[in-house]
Amino acid sequence: xxxxxxxxxxxxxxxxxxxxxxxxxxxxxxxxxxxxxxxxxxxxxxxxxxxxxxxxxxxxxxxxxxxxxxxxxxxxxxxxxxxxxxxxxxxxxxxxxxxxxxxxxxxxxxxxxxxxxxxxxxxxxxxxxxxxxxxxxxxxxxxxxxxxxxxxxxxxxxxxxxxxxxxxxxxxxxxxxxxxxxxxxxxxxxxxxxxxxxxxxxxxxxxxxxxxxxxxxxxxxxxxxxxxxxxxxxxxxxxxxxxxxxxxxxxxxxxxxx
Amino acid sequence: xxxxxxxxxxxxxxxxxxxxxxxxxxxxxxxxxxxxxxxxxxxxxxxxxxxxxxxxxxxxxxxxxxxxxxxxxxxxxxxxxxxxxxxxxxxxxxxxxxxxxxxxxxxxxxxxxxxxxxxxxxxxxxxxxxxxxxxxxxxxxxxxxxxxxxxxxxxxxxxxxxxxxxxxxxxxxxxxxxxxxxxxxxxxxxxxxxxxxxxxxxxxxxxxxxxxxxxxxxxxxxxxxxxxxxxxxxxxxxxxxxxxxxxxxxxxxxxxxxxxxxxxxxxxxxxxxxxxxxxxxxxxxxxxxxxxxxxxxxxxxxxxxxxxxxxxxxxxxxxxxxxxxxxxxxxxxxxxxxxxxxxxxxxxxxxxxxxxxxxxxxxxxxxxxxxxxxxxxxxxxxxxxxxxxxxxxxxxxxxxxxxxxxxxxxxxxxxxxxxxxxxxxxxxxxxxxxxxxxxxxxxxxxxxxxxxxxxxxxxxxxxxxxxxxxxxxxxxxxxxxxxxxxxxxxxxxxxxxxxxxxxxxxxxxxxxxxxxxxxxxxxxxxxxxxxxxxxxxxxxxxxxxxxxxxxxxxxxx
Numbered sequence: 001x002x003x004x005x006x007x008x009x010x011x012x013x014x015x016x017x018x019x020x021x022x023x024x025x026x027x028x029x030x031x032x033x034x035x036x037x038x039x040x041x042x043x044x045x046x047x048x049x050x051x052x053x054x055x056x057x058x059x060x061x062x063x064x065x066x067x068x069x070x071x072x073x074x075x076x077x078x079x080x081x082x083x084x085x086x087x088x089x090x091x092x093x094x095x096x097x098x099x100x101x102x103x104x105x106x107x108x109x110x111x112x113x114x115x116x117x118x119x120x121x122x123x124x125x126x127x128x129x130x131x132x133x134x135x136x137x138x139x140x141x142x143x144x145x146x147x148x149x150x151x152x153x154x155x156x157x158x159x160x161x162x163x164x165x166x167x168x169x170x171x172x173x174x175x176x177x178x179x180x181x182x183x184x185x186x187x188x189x190x191x192x193x194x195x196x197x198x199x200x201x202x203x204x205x206x207x208x209x210x211x212x213x214x215x216x217x218x219x220x221x222x223x224x225x226x227x228x229x230x231x232x233x234x235x236x237x238x239x240x241x242x243x244x245x246x247x248x249x250x251x252x253x254x255x256x257x258x
Numbered sequence: 259x260x261x262x263x264x265x266x267x268x269x270x271x272x273x274x275x276x277x278x279x280x281x282x283x284x285x286x287x288x289x290x291x292x293x294x295x296x297x298x299x300x301x302x303x304x305x306x307x308x309x310x311x312x313x314x315x316x317x318x319x320x321x322x323x324x325x326x327x328x329x330x331x332x333x334x335x336x337x338x339x340x341x342x343x344x345x346x347x348x349x350x351x352x353x354x355x356x357x358x359x360x361x362x363x364x365x366x367x368x369x370x371x372x373x374x375x376x377x378x379x380x381x382x383x384x385x386x387x388x389x390x391x392x393x394x395x396x397x398x399x400x401x402x403x404x405x406x407x408x409x410x411x412x413x414x415x416x417x418x419x420x421x422x423x424x425x426x427x428x429x430x431x432x433x434x435x436x437x438x439x440x441x442x443x444x445x446x447x448x449x450x451x452x453x454x455x456x457x458x459x460x461x462x463x464x465x466x467x468x469x470x471x472x473x474x475x476x477x478x479x480x481x482x483x484x485x486x487x488x489x490x491x492x493x494x495x496x497x498x499x500x501x502x503x504x505x506x507x508x509x510x511x512x513x514x515x516x517x518x519x520x521x522x523x524x525x526x527x528x529x530x531x532x533x534x535x536x537x538x539x540x541x542x543x544x545x546x547x548x549x550x551x552x553x554x555x556x557x558x559x560x561x562x563x564x565x566x567x568x569x570x571x572x573x574x575x576x577x578x579x580x581x582x583x584x585x586x587x588x589x590x591x592x593x594x595x596x597x598x599x600x601x602x603x604x605x606x607x608x609x610x611x612x613x614x615x616x617x618x619x620x621x622x623x624x625x626x627x628x629x630x631x632x633x634x635x636x637x638x639x640x641x642x643x644x645x646x647x648x649x650x651x652x653x654x655x656x657x658x659x660x661x662x663x664x665x666x667x668x669x670x671x672x673x674x675x676x677x678x679x680x681x682x683x684x685x686x687x688x689x690x691x692x693x694x695x696x697x698x699x700x701x702x703x704x705x706x707x708x709x710x711x712x713x714x715x716x717x718x719x720x721x722x723x724x725x726x727x728x729x730x731x732x733x734x735x736x737x738x739x740x741x742x743x744x745x746x747x748x749x750x751x752x753x754x755x756x757x758x759x760x761x762x763x764x765x766x767x768x769x770x771x772x773x774x775x776x777x778x779x780x781x782x783x784x785x786x787x788x789x790x791x792x793x794x795x796x797x798x799x800x801x802x803x804x805x806x807x808x809x810x811x812x813x814x815x
Contacts, residue, residue: 035601042804053397053401053565054565055565056402058402059401061394105497138685162682185496188454199463199465200413200465200466202449217418217441221438228425232425232430233299233300235423235475237475238476240477240613254419255413
């Protein structure tokens with residue numbers, strides 16, 4: 001596990017990096033000021049079981065609540081993305097309880113009535129914007145809820161696209177909405193029903209099922225390794241789309257252009 | 259949002275950036291005239307690989323002493339994992355095995371993409387499923403996939419070219435039958451995802467907006483901004499939770515050992531509750547191994563893009579049960595891991611950044627490699643630039659790398675492209691005061707993908723009856739090097755295939771009734787006999803970062 005390399009990195013850090021005090025679940029620790037909450041907790045001796053996932057700001061496992069000394073506001077962030085600050089008082093949220101509705105996506109229609117039936121708490125939104133202020137991804141949560149209320153499912157889907165489903169919005173909501181589950185449903189309805197279907201994809205699936213590529217695959221799999229390498233070296237490169245979106249390949253033997 | 263951390267690049271790096279800015283107009287003009295940095299020929303590529311790729315150079319490896327791959331030379335970290343004892347004492351479990359805590363048709367180990375797809379297809383084929391996952395449901399490398407998923411579905415493309423690209427990218431060491439399955443099933447899978455309600459990037463007519471990736475001769479990459487993995491994973495998790503009667507999910511419950519019955523078939527597993535430290539026994543008619551990869555083993559001391567749970571558990575369990583490993587010699591070091599800010603150290607900068615037009619630039623402002631070389635070659639070129647050529651950029655932390663010139667993207671494709679197409683990356687840097695649409699990023703290779711793994715056939719069956727496998731834990735699909743967009747594809751293609759095959763298997767094969775850990779006893783005996791003296795236990799389950807101040811640093815000597 002390359003402990004040597006690590007030891008070196010750590011040694012260097014302690015001489016150059018300022019140490020600052022933070023409070024984890026009430027206990028005081030001195031940690032290097034460059035660490036994130038996640039790595040600072042590890043530095044302090046905590047081993048994560050819950051509260052740690054991708055360590056890269058996309059999975060939503062490490063939702064954290066903190067206060068800064070002298071500031072009355074409760075703050076929220078992903079532990080893997082938020083850098084520690086002096087006198088930060090922090091606690092991790094292991095889990096935000098929420099009820100995901102059960103539904104059959106095939107039997108739904110992409111309209112407000114469907115979503116309102118499944119998540120009736122939608123209508124309780126006070127438009128107070130507490131949710132948006134808490135979102136660690138900077139999503140305008142209230143705006144997507146309001147979009148849904150207006151029946152704008154596509155708008156809700158687009159506004160909520162970078163949601164990690166960490167649940168902080170639901171935790172903060174005074175009307176007790178479960179916003180992130182509503183947005184999930186909206187995105188699925190948008191992807192399933194509102195975005196136009198890819199015709200070229202449908203066509204290709206049909207061609208494959210009809211066996212139209214079988215002979216090409218048989219041919220390429222029967223090649224000797226040398227022949228395969230030659231074909232690889234000779235293959236024709238499509239230019240990037242900003243150069244020529246209407247490009248047509250010269251070799252059409254291995255295509256089905258109908 | 260979190261406040262007060264937006265400090266941006268320090269002055270000494272801003273000085274370096276000016277060298278990049280100076281050459282940018284000229285580079286831009288050349289790209290617009292379709293004049294690119296030349297790609298390396300196959301011979302040149304092999305030369306740079308042999309000299310600079312971390313796994314082609316000597317050192318860091320040893321000969322394995324036990325099991326099906328005995329005698330093969332593997333990375334020390336992998337050999338350590340395989341040459342280790344069980345976490346449990348087999349003798350202490352004899353009574354427990356007679357009264358399983360759970361009984362099910364299929365037990366799926368791993369709750370990432372491969373496990374999710376397998377579960378949905380197994381359910382569709384009438385089976386009851388238990389998914390046991392180490393962390394939260396969906397926590398996996400799948401959720402972190404950024405750039406795209408490949409499928410040859412445009413008229414100017416075909417599975418023929420997808421096959422050719424994949425074989426070449428893998429240096430022709432791939433299993434052709436697996437590659438055929440991968441490329442022929444690809445469009446089918448994209449359509450299945452479309453049906454589930456995945457939001458793909460499409461134009462107003464519904465055509466997929468597709469881009470290239472390294473080593474790929476046609477535009478074939480389907481995306482959802484720069485978070486296709488998160489988008490797919492949350493849809494699949496949502497869908498699984500729509501079937502609670504048929505699919506039960508056990509979170510924080512990694513498998514610590516497989517169970518084998520008197521017919522020598524895999525028939526369940528011992529799970530460990532990470533929070534209560536209790537064990538439970540699951541009896542199943544078949545087991546699907548979908549535990550993912552090994553990035554958190556930090557092969558050769560590299561940092562990793564991988565999920566916290568990526569400790570190669572499935573390799574250890576299945577190897578102990580007798581499944582051979584294939585294509586394990588070369589790991590994938592993604593060319594563009596973050597070097598600065600250090601809070602993001604080692605994290606992935608998706609290849610999509612380069613497909614959109616970002617270039618590799620050295621400390622002198624000069625481009626030194628085609629942006630879309632296959633990943634192993636691109637990584638080797640960066641390492642060469644920073645070592646032999648001494649043209650790397652040094653960050654305040656002492657870590658070095660090269661520039662990835664992201665401002666090229668908006669200049670080529672219009673203002674706002676970075677913010678729209680790379681929204682997650684844009685935010686990730688903006689948090690630290692860096693605007694990647696106007697400032698470049700410092701990058702260096704980072705451990706990204708396992709490449710090889712458990713030997714499977716084209717239906718995901720291993721050599722051991724009752725044990726199937728899908729996803730990063732398997733090997734042979736990508737050969738010695740995987741192309742962008744083929745891993746998100748492989749978890750789907752083979753997740754679906756095992757989900758279907760496992761139901762045929764259960765109907766056709768009569769299995770035993772007595773669960774046993776006999777294979778673990780035999781493996782332990784093998785370790786002792788071959789003189790492996792160790793106290794190591796596997797699976798590792800969680801990496802040990804306690805009391806470390808920084809992520810692991812690359813092989814710098």
